[in-house]
Amino acid sequence: MCFLKNKHAWLAAPLLWLVGLTALLAVWACATPQWIELNFDQDGKSPVEIVTVALLFFQIGFLWLVPPIKPLRKRFFWAVVFSIISFIAICRQMDWHKLLITPSGLPGATRGTPFKMRFLTNTANPLSDRLVVLACFVIVIVVCVGALLYWLPRLLKGLFRLHPVCWSIGFIGGTTILVQFFDRAPSILRKDFGIHLTESTGALFTALEEGQELLLPLFAILAILQAHFIYNNDTPNPDLELHRSI
Numbered sequence: 001m002c003f004l005k006n007k008h009a010w011l012a013a014p015l016l017w018l019v020g021l022t023a024l025l026a027v028w029a030c031a032t033p034q035w036i037e038l039n040f041d042q043d044g045k046s047p048v049e050i051v052t053v054a055l056l057f058f059q060i061g062f063l064w065l066v067p068p069i070k071p072l073r074k075r076f077f078w079a080v081v082f083s084i085i086s087f088i089a090i091c092r093q094m095d096w097h098k099l100l101i102t103p104s105g106l107p108g109a110t111r112g113t114p115f116k117m118r119f120l121t122n123t124a125n126p127l128s129d130r131l132v133v134l135a136c137f138v139i140v141i142v143v144c145v146g147a148l149l150y151w152l153p154r155l156l157k158g159l160f161r162l163h164p165v166c167w168s169i170g171f172i173g174g175t176t177i178l179v180q181f182f183d184r185a186p187s188i189l190r191k192d193f194g195i196h197l198t199e200s201t202g203a204l205f206t207a208l209e210e211g212q213e214l215l216l217p218l219f220a221i222l223a224i225l226q227a228h229f230i231y232n233n234d235t236p237n238p239d240l241e242l243h244r245s246i
Contacts, residue, residue, distance in 0.1 A: 033200055
């Protein structure tokens with residue numbers, strides 16, 4: 001805990017990512033592809049996915065118990081926004097959003113996940129379903145993109161100033177990109193280039209996708225704790241005092 005309060009606290013997120021990545025590679029090297037598939041990816045039912053969802057729920061409660069925002073009028077507003085973003089992540093992880101739409105089976109209707117732009121533009125899909133998908137898109141864009149645009153200038157400034165919270169949030173963004181890469185790469189390689197991954201390589205991609213998803217709420221919890229130490233600490237800390245202005 002003392003490490004999170006000194007001038008090197010910005011290293012917490014990089015170290016957490018390195019430890020997590022090392023652990024994932026070690027598991028992949030020691031386990032069979034079947035074991036990795038069973039414990040990492042079962043459509044939301046594997047141990048790793050269950051732990052990820054549990055951490056996301058914990059993340060919501062944690063940001064209310066350990067406020068990351070200064071005690072101003074906006075504290076409640078941003079706690080609600082961050083809670084909604086966390087709940088959106090839970091819905092995505094558990095595929096709860098897909099329960100909103102039942103495949104119509106109509107001729108020409110979009111198959112697969114309805115939460116894609118082509119579902120909205122395909123007039124063969126029922127209008128009511130398209131309105132539900134549109135509403136979900138609007139909520140996600142307004143909440144997630146709105147919050148990102150509001151905090152982005154401070155985030156970029158903080159990265160260059162080694163602000164601990166900014167680095168933790170930065171690793172959320174960077175790790176999310178890596179998760180999407182390992183999620184989509186096998187399908188793109190197969191469909192566009194005719195390249196089929198070996199069983200071992202496929203297991204590696206699964207471990208790196210689902211394993212790094214588990215790191216995302218850990219980064220968020222770390223950022224909440226770091227922000228609390230900086231902005232809501234009654235005892236002045238010279239090592240963190242310079243970050244209060246960001």
